[in-house]
Amino acid sequence: MGHNTYMKSFTLWFLLISSLLLSWQIYAVSGENYVDYSKFSKELAQELQQDITKLEELEDEDSFYEKDFDYSSFSARVTDRDKTSNIIKISSENRNIKFFRAGDEVLFNIASMKDREKCEGHVRSVEDKYFVIFVKDLIPCWGKSEYFRRGTVLVVKSFRLAERVREASIYRGILLKRKKSFFKQLNSVNHFVWSYNQQKVKVAAEYDKEIMRIRKKKQRALEELQLNKKDQIVLQKELIQRLDGVDEDLDFYRIEKDELQVDRWHLDQDLGVPVGNRPIKAKPKL
Template identity: 55%
Template structure:
């Protein structure tokens, strides 16, 4: 029973700082101000809140341990806790010393291959940093110096800026896509309402045009009747005021016929 009480007390005291810390983090997050753009890393300055590159740190120097080698000890596989060794490329130059013999001339090697946490080097001569008589054991700790690695890290940080900008662009695109998907129903209603309004306007315009056409037809029908009446009246006036030309000998023949004067039954042909 006593042991249980002690364990419970320890658990309470161990969880208290976590609770206080989480509460402090929330309050700090509420009071946190937006980060200024100049504090972010750029292609000109690789240092910033979104970058882990530090110009004050010497990325050329690091340590590693020999995990495997061939019989001649010229080809070695190195294990290192330095995460930047993954940036090594074949042919990169490295200089190294045994950690217990730093005062000796460093040996020179060239990288054959690299992977996460490991890299393989080829060293033609181990005499400067190790000696001829000593056996080069596995597990030996080496101190490395590689300017090529420092350049690789600088290039990787510069490329990371490009990836960060690409990531920002992707997030902006994703934000727009998410906003469109989340507001699809609302946008659908807006678009439908817009076209419904246009359709109603077209219907009103059509009805107005049809009404104007019907009114115009009625006006033209009235005008048609008035014009027909005016034409009939004009025709009567034309007939009344028509002046016909009649030849006298024709009239005389009719007159002679009416009076009983002996004349031919038909008028004679006209003479020149």
């Protein structure tokens, strides 16, 4: 009758649903985004940021939820009880009882005594195909003197369960959307993994083509540089020859002013200096 591993996982899962729905309600009222949409893909994040009324439309997408069906009512059977008959363990073929949580209110009648009032109980724990409730008083639906037998068939009514089923159907629609998004991403990943060799060859070919283009460009540049070198060598020789010619012309056309020492007798006559008619020998320098 205690909690098992399934109950713990169910509790954690249902807390996740409740927190998610609460976040959507807060977002709808205050206009603030309290959900970390960065954890989802972009497309899924856009879908999750819808109004709750739009999310309800997801119920029709393979959520197995029927709006016209009464999920609050189901039949069950008493399988065990304590001596006081206040704690009752109930089995049911209704698999939606997994959505019960501790503290949920349930109303029930005895199947053979539907004309009597309903008894009120509260869920204590949930197991696979079983749930345990606490009933304060069985008199309204059972009576005082009759022994509450194991195997008694009950007709259970729980509006909270119906609400939880509806919430679960909405969340299942979201999960389906998320699954589709994951499948889409997985398909893209698989396509990349499966076509890796082709992609590798394609990328290598593109880079080989680029390398060949660069090599040709390099070769062409080197050839142009070699031709330019030859032209520069020819130009160098031509410039050297022209420079030599210019140097010769500069030497030829250099203007010089010489002071005559021997053949200057006629110049002295022009100056009126007393000299002889013939030039004389030059005096030796001391």
